[in-house]
Amino acid sequence: MSITKPSIPKGTRDFSPDEMNKRNFIFDTLREIFKKYGYQQIETPAMENLSTLLGKYGEEGDKLLFRILNSGNFLEGFEPDDLASVELNQLSSYICEKGLRYDLTVPFARYVVQNRNEITFPFKRFQIQPVWRADRPQKGRYREFFQCDVDVVGSNSLLNEVELIQIIDEAFNRMNVRTVIKINNRKILSGIAEYIGEPERIVDITIAIDKLEKVGWERVQEELFQRGLAEGAINELKSIVQVLDLNNIEKLDFLEKVLFASESGLTGVKELRTLFEYLEILSIKTPVEIDLTLARGLNYYTGAIFEVKALDVEIGSICGGGRYDNLTGIFGLPDVSGVGISFGADRIFDVLNQLEGYPPDASQSTQVLFVNFGEKEELYCLPLVQKLREKGIKAELFPGNQKMKKQMSYADAKKIPFVAMVGETEMTNGTISLKNMVTGEQAAILFDELILKLSV
Amino acid sequence: MSITKPSIPKGTRDFSPDEMNKRNFIFDTLREIFKKYGYQQIETPAMENLSTLLGKYGEEGDKLLFRILNSGNFLEGFEPDDLASVELNQLSSYICEKGLRYDLTVPFARYVVQNRNEITFPFKRFQIQPVWRADRPQKGRYREFFQCDVDVVGSNSLLNEVELIQIIDEAFNRMNVRTVIKINNRKILSGIAEYIGEPERIVDITIAIDKLEKVGWERVQEELFQRGLAEGAINELKSIVQVLDLNNIEKLDFLEKVLFASESGLTGVKELRTLFEYLEILSIKTPVEIDLTLARGLNYYTGAIFEVKALDVEIGSICGGGRYDNLTGIFGLPDVSGVGISFGADRIFDVLNQLEGYPPDASQSTQVLFVNFGEKEELYCLPLVQKLREKGIKAELFPGNQKMKKQMSYADAKKIPFVAMVGETEMTNGTISLKNMVTGEQAAILFDELILKLSV
Numbered sequence: 001m002s003i004t005k006p007s008i009p010k011g012t013r014d015f016s017p018d019e020m021n022k023r024n025f026i027f028d029t030l031r032e033i034f035k036k037y038g039y040q041q042i043e044t045p046a047m048e049n050l051s052t053l054l055g056k057y058g059e060e061g062d063k064l065l066f067r068i069l070n071s072g073n074f075l076e077g078f079e080p081d082d083l084a085s086v087e088l089n090q091l092s093s094y095i096c097e098k099g100l101r102y103d104l105t106v107p108f109a110r111y112v113v114q115n116r117n118e119i120t121f122p123f124k125r126f127q128i129q130p131v132w133r134a135d136r137p138q139k140g141r142y143r144e145f146f147q148c149d150v151d152v153v154g155s156n157s158l159l160n161e162v163e164l165i166q167i168i169d170e171a172f173n174r175m176n177v178r179t180v181i182k183i184n185n186r187k188i189l190s191g192i193a194e195y196i197g198e199p200e201r202i203v204d205i206t207i208a209i210d211k212l213e214k215v216g217w218e219r220v221q222e223e224l225f226q227r228g229l230a231e232g233a234i235n236e237l238k239s240i241v242q243v244l245d246l247n248n249i250e251k252l253d254f255l256e257k258v259l260f261a262s263e264s265g266l267t268g269v270k271e272l273r274t275l276f277e278y279l280e281i282l283s284i285k286t287p288v289e290i291d292l293t294l295a296r297g298l299n300y301y302t303g304a305i306f307e308v309k310a311l312d313v314e315i316g317s318i319c320g321g322g323r324y325d326n327l328t329g330i331f332g333l334p335d336v337s338g339v340g341i342s343f344g345a346d347r348i349f350d351v352l353n354q355l356e357g358y359p360p361d362a363s364q365s366t367q368v369l370f371v372n373f374g375e376k377e378e379l380y381c382l383p384l385v386q387k388l389r390e391k392g393i394k395a396e397l398f399p400g401n402q403k404m405k406k407q408m409s410y411a412d413a414k415k416i417p418f419v420a421m422v423g424e425t426e427m428t429n430g431t432i433s434l435k436n437m438v439t440g441e442q443a444a445i446l447f448d449e450l451i452l453k454l455s456v
Numbered sequence: 457m458s459i460t461k462p463s464i465p466k467g468t469r470d471f472s473p474d475e476m477n478k479r480n481f482i483f484d485t486l487r488e489i490f491k492k493y494g495y496q497q498i499e500t501p502a503m504e505n506l507s508t509l510l511g512k513y514g515e516e517g518d519k520l521l522f523r524i525l526n527s528g529n530f531l532e533g534f535e536p537d538d539l540a541s542v543e544l545n546q547l548s549s550y551i552c553e554k555g556l557r558y559d560l561t562v563p564f565a566r567y568v569v570q571n572r573n574e575i576t577f578p579f580k581r582f583q584i585q586p587v588w589r590a591d592r593p594q595k596g597r598y599r600e601f602f603q604c605d606v607d608v609v610g611s612n613s614l615l616n617e618v619e620l621i622q623i624i625d626e627a628f629n630r631m632n633v634r635t636v637i638k639i640n641n642r643k644i645l646s647g648i649a650e651y652i653g654e655p656e657r658i659v660d661i662t663i664a665i666d667k668l669e670k671v672g673w674e675r676v677q678e679e680l681f682q683r684g685l686a687e688g689a690i691n692e693l694k695s696i697v698q699v700l701d702l703n704n705i706e707k708l709d710f711l712e713k714v715l716f717a718s719e720s721g722l723t724g725v726k727e728l729r730t731l732f733e734y735l736e737i738l739s740i741k742t743p744v745e746i747d748l749t750l751a752r753g754l755n756y757y758t759g760a761i762f763e764v765k766a767l768d769v770e771i772g773s774i775c776g777g778g779r780y781d782n783l784t785g786i787f788g789l790p791d792v793s794g795v796g797i798s799f800g801a802d803r804i805f806d807v808l809n810q811l812e813g814y815p816p817d818a819s820q821s822t823q824v825l826f827v828n829f830g831e832k833e834e835l836y837c838l839p840l841v842q843k844l845r846e847k848g849i850k851a852e853l854f855p856g857n858q859k860m861k862k863q864m865s866y867a868d869a870k871k872i873p874f875v876a877m878v879g880e881t882e883m884t885n886g887t888i889s890l891k892n893m894v895t896g897e898q899a900a901i902l903f904d905e906l907i908l909k910l911s912v
Contacts, residue, residue, distance in 0.1 A: 071590035
């Protein structure tokens with residue numbers, strides 16, 4: 001045969017009915033919680049202008065953007081000679097004006113600026129949509145994946161940070177995933193940079209120590225050295241960042257002493273103290289730990305930094321975020337402070353799969369299947385099935401008079417718990433033979449009894 | 457300022473919280489109905505290989521595909537001279553391997569073939585996802601829009617056609633949109649082509665008469681003539697297709713006589729007769745009308761063809777579909793018959809907006825806002841708000857001690873029905889001053905009373 005087997009682009013996935021049920025369980029849980037905290041949903045287009053996306057994710061990020069070829073004559077006005085001399089990067093900017101969104105944060109910032117006159121601040125929004133990155137596909141990393149973002153913009157209150165931790169706590173408890181919430185504060189990191197005498201190298205420092213857990217101190221030290229930090233500074237950094245055997249309050253006490261000369265550092269310490277005070281009152285179930293190496297690569301964070309790790313599955317972070325003071329500044333609206341987190345739906349999906357943490361009814365679809373014995377029975381059953389549906393009961397009549405065995409394995413495959421059989425006898429008696437597909441029991445019942453049985 | 461105002465690509469849209477509530481009302485209604493009829497949800501990636509998409513939507517469709525530039529060095533191995541000589545079409549195929557999905561039908565066919573060994577047939581699936589087309593943007597036509605597709609594959613039974621009409625009936629009744637369902641059958645169209653002596657011209661004929669309602673008979677006639685049909689044939693076609701003053705059964709009687717020599721034509725008539733028999737039993741509320749000009753452009757339909765029009769809003773079709781006998785054949789799996797329809801969520805959204813047909817609670821979000829009077833009150837209120845949320849009540853504590861006026865207009869803008877005020881007095885008395893934002897009434901109540909009031 002000349003037809004090749006169809007496939008999908010690498011790094012992308014289809015989701016089967018069973019997988020969709022599980023994913024919807026995650027999305028529905030998050031959506032319900034977000035709404036309970038007063039967050040409102042928005043959606044933005046999959047395509048953004050490249051001018052919106054470029055330069056927002058660093059040089060590496062620019063390379064990972066999926067660009068969309070201009071439609072129509074995309075080379076119009078371009079001479080062959082130009083083509084021969086132009087650089088790749090320039091050419092792609094010339095022939096592509098749009099790209100697929102890389103995250104939900106930049107489109108959100110763009111949305112806020114574009115709609116600033118219609119929005120009432122503080123604006124609490126959530127957004128659940130796919131994003132695309134031309135990353136090298138590997139286990140647990142996809143080129144299309146969903147982010148679930150919750151952000152507040154236009155409010156400096158630390159109450160927002162508290163609320164986000166409450167949301168994390170409730171979400172993972174509802175999904176039965178044991179986690180730890182790691183927390184840090186960019187102001188403390190700045191304070192540390194000042195303390196070690198390298199206040200200008202804050203970006204280099206955060207990029208390097210962010211990798212500490214993954215690569216170990218040796219390699220972080222090496223990187224810092226290569227980035228031009230003095231040996232003395234590196235050692236001082238180590239002495240602070242590596243203080244591991246203290247609890248949260250002890251860590252804050254320690255930092256308050258060390259950073260006494262740094263205004264920024266002390267503010268950071270104070271912010272974290274307030275946060276822990278609030279959490280104390282609320283008796284959060286999830287452990288919250290200060291982790292001074294947490295920087296989350298992105299250097300737009302200006303205050304709190306969060307990261308959530310699953311305790312029983314090795315998978316990296318499943319949720320993270322922080323406070324940013326000037327996200328909308330890049331689009332011309334300065335001084336809008338915000339704080340937000342992003343749940344990684346695809347990793348949470350993997351975690352729940354490994355823990356088998358889905359509620360049992362997450363895969364339940366149709367409640368009863370009517371067997372199709374032929375035309376006469378079909379005409380008899382059709383209005384019955386319709387009456388069930390009017391009562392909100394999920395019901396099917398098998399399409400067509402196929403072999404009994406085929407109809408029963410259809411019910412099996414779809415995990416339908418009850419099969420109703422109505423043949424000559426039942427039509428005469430006005431009954432229904434109902435088979436329980438789990439126990440195998442079978443009994444003749446009246447239609448009204450069936451309604452009662454299936455109404456929950 | 458050098459920063460330009462941000463914008464989004466033409467033909468795309470953002471959805472505000474209010475719009476999202478309305479759209480979710482549509483999606484939730486459809487999803488719930490689909491499930492009640494035993495359909496299961498799947499999702500496919502936004503990007504498909506171009507080899508999957510190209511050639512499936514005609515020449516015009518190929519041009520409307522959004523193509524994604526290969527990542528990395530997309531011109532690798534390409535010499536400047538090649539560039540100078542290559543044609544646009546060839547170049548785009550060389551530098552792009554992927555495209556955005558154009559509809560949900562072709563990805564579904566691809567999915568079925570790719571997963572044929574895991575799927576139990578008949579496979580009843582629904583899919584609600586955006587699609588992208590590089591169409592010229594205009595009122596009511598977008599470059600990114602949502603389709604909501606329901607299809608059964610692997611079943612010839614006419615019961616499926618009946619069920620899809622039931623779904624249409626229930627969906628638009630639930631949304632309070634008055635509609636008419638137009639129906640035709642490709643086999644009847646083939647019979648007519650045979651009857652007028654142009655059996656080979658069935659595609660030309662359907663493409664032309666499909667436009668009848670839009671452009672009138674004069675122009676259809678012209679097009680048929682240009683497509684090479686004989687004048688006699690065109691006149692005969694007119695005499696059949698233009699029989700407008702008959703009811704459905706009279707039309708079928710008429711066709712049965714005219715098409716007596718066409719096996720295909722008679723089968724089509726019989727199929728429609730059966731359909732109307734079933735609909736009679738089910739007392740469908742929506743009028744169903746035979747429309748012989750209905751062909752829906754796409755020539756992959758082989759049996760029933762459906763289209764739904766809103767009666768009170770001029771907007772074209774808001775739902776449509778039909779039976780196809782060989783959709784998966786293009787991917788190497790022949791003889792899988794299917795039938796399906798697609799709801800145009802964006803047009804339905806426009807219709808509901810015009811009719812103001814949303815249920816009043818579609819825009820309701822947070823149920824109660826606690827005013828923030830300062831740090832002490834914040835600490836007092838926070839656990840109260842948390843208790844409400846534990847009861848499933850959507851509650852907010854305003855983040856930060858801002859001016860009362862600002863906090864009240866926040867409640868107004870979000871349409872929050874109750875505002876709770878807890879200051880010195882209330883903390884001492886253990887009460888809450890609750891203001892009804894609709895009536896303006898205010899009363900001191902206990903916290904337990906508040907819970908009762910807001911629990912529904």
